[in-house]
Amino acid sequence: MAIADYIPVLLRPALLLTTAVYHCIMTLLQNPTLIFNLSTLQEKSFARLWSQNGEAMSVEMPGPTFALLKTVSGTVLDVGPGSGEQLPRFDPSIVTIMYGAEPSINLHAGLLKNAEKAGFGGKYKALHCGGEPESLIPALAKAGALAESKGQGIFDVVVCVRVLCGVPRPEETIEGLYKLLKPGGRMIVCEHVINPWQESGSVLARVMQVVYTVLGWPFFMGNCHVDRDTKKYLQEAAGKDGWASVKLEYVEPKTAIPFVVGELVKRS
Ligand SMILES: C[S@@+](CC[C@H](N)C(=O)[O-])C[C@H]1O[C@@H](n2cnc3c(N)ncnc32)[C@H](O)[C@@H]1O
Numbered sequence: 180m181a182i183a184d185y186i187p188v189l190l191r192p193a194l195l196l197t198t199a200v201y202h203c204i205m206t207l208l209q210n211p212t213l214i215f216n217l218s219t220l221q222e223k224s225f226a227r228l229w230s231q232n233g234e235a236m237s238v239e240m241p242g243p244t245f246a247l248l249k250t251v252s253g254t255v256l257d258v259g260p261g262s263g264e265q266l267p268r269f270d271p272s273i274v275t276i277m278y279g280a281e282p283s284i285n286l287h288a289g290l291l292k293n294a295e296k297a298g299f300g301g302k303y304k305a306l307h308c309g310g311e312p313e314s315l316i317p318a319l320a321k322a323g324a325l326a327e328s329k330g331q332g333i334f335d336v337v338v339c340v341r342v343l344c345g346v347p348r349p350e351e352t353i354e355g356l357y358k359l360l361k362p363g364g365r366m367i368v369c370e371h372v373i374n375p376w377q378e379s380g381s382v383l384a385r386v387m388q389v390v391y392t393v394l395g396w397p398f399f400m401g402n403c404h405v406d407r408d409t410k411k412y413l414q415e416a417a418g419k420d421g422w423a424s425v426k427l428e429y430v431e432p433k434t435a436i437p438f439v440v441g442e443l444v445k446r447s
Contacts, residue, residue, distance in 0.1 A: 188434040189387050192405070196391060199399035202228040217398075225401030226285035229261055237264035241430035242440040244268075244340065244369040251367065253335030256280065256359065258310040259342030262289030266297035276302050278324060282309040283401075310339075310346050312355035319359075332361040332445070340369045343409045345402045350412045357416040363447040368413060368427070369440045373406045379432040387435040410439045420446060 206224040207213055213220040245268050252273035260266070260279040269277075277299065281290055287305050294303035308318035319325050324333060337356050346352040360366060374385040388405045397404055410427060427441035 185381075185383065185433070188431065189384060192387070192391055192396075192435050196394060196396055196399060198232065199224070199228050200395075202231070203399055221398060221401060222283055223285065224399070226283050229283075229286065229401075230289060233261050233264045240265075240268075240340075241369060241438040242428060244440055247367050247369075247440070247442060248338070248340075251336045251338060254333060254361075255336045255338060256334045256356070257338045257340075258356065259339075259345070260290055260305075262286045263291075263293030263297070265338075265340055266293045266299065266303075269297065269299075271298045271300075271302060274299070274302055276304065278319065278322065279303065279305045280308050280310050280315055280318065281305060282307065282314070310342065310356060311348065311352045315355065315359075332359055332364060334359050335361055335364050337364070337366045339366065341371065343368070343370045343412075344404050344407055345400075349407055349409060350415070353409075353412050353416045354418075357445065360445045362445060363423070364445045366413070366443045366445075368409075368442070369438060370409045371405065371436045371438050372409045374435065374437055375410075375429060375432055379429060380437060381433040384433055384435045384437070391435065405436065413439075413443060417443075417445065423447065 203220065203224040206220060206227055213223065248265060248268040249270055251269050254275050255277040257277055257279045260281050263279070279290055281287060284307055287307070290305050291303070304322055306318040306322060308314040316325075319333075327333065337360055339356070343349055343353065356366065374380040374388055376382045376385040391405055413427070414422070414425060423444045423446045425441070425443045427439050427443070430438040430440055
């Protein structure tokens with residue numbers, strides 16, 4: 180890669196961060212008292228950013244993401260679906276039921292509208308919860324999804340697209356999601372991660388991740404972290420027995436927002 184090629188890929192996140200700061204300011208101008216409630220300000224300004232830009236940010240997705248989403252079938256958990264920008268990528272005819280665990284209530288109207296538009300009809304259930312066990316399990320219980328589990332897991336597929344960067348305690352949350360998979364179930368992921376600068380990545384891109392973090396990326400981007408070692412957490416979630424198979428690939432590993440895309444299959 181030539182030096183000139185690095186500039187757009189390293190600076191692209193700066194454009195996104197600037198847009199996020201703009202939405203935060205606009206949210207604050209509309210409701211100045213939110214300055215005293217920073218977590219609500221963070222949630223509302225991210226919901227504003229995502230409602231207005233999520234669709235444009237989903238036209239292209241890294242690597243084989245679209246092909247993987249087309250294979251999703253059976254009983255499905257979509258963690259952090261936002262306002263459902265990925266829903267047109269699924270094939271609803273092979274999905275039995277899909278639960279969307281979305282903690283931002285401000286995104287639910289768009290989510291349900293997009294589920295209807297994508298042809299899910301009554302097969303889509305939006306849950307007002309996060310993917311972390313203490314939030315997800317009670318919401319699944321309330322929706323009646325745990326009734327058939329018998330301790331064996333309930334989902335054929337768990338989908339994590341651009342969400343594990345923002346969940347609390349990622350290792351524990353991913354382990355919790357692993358437990359919810361049926362034997363032979365698949366976890367499909369498209370997640371941005373810490374730059375793999377010691378392998379195929381770039382030191383400069385890793386430095387830029389630190390710069391964006393210092394500039395407030397986690398606050399303005401709805402608690403998103405650019406430096407999580409999610410690939411490692413995913414691999415370790417299956418414990419000492421390991422996954423039956425792991426197929427994860429880096430996409431754009433030399434950038435400040437490198438992705439890991441692929442699937443992990445639980446042992447039968
Ligand atoms: C960057 S958006 C991605 C939306 C969608 N998955 C996509 O890629 O089009 C991240 C989403 O994760 C949600 N989110 C934030 N914290 C979460 C948590 N703890 N559990 C589940 N989702 C969460 C946000 O509300 C937001 O909708």
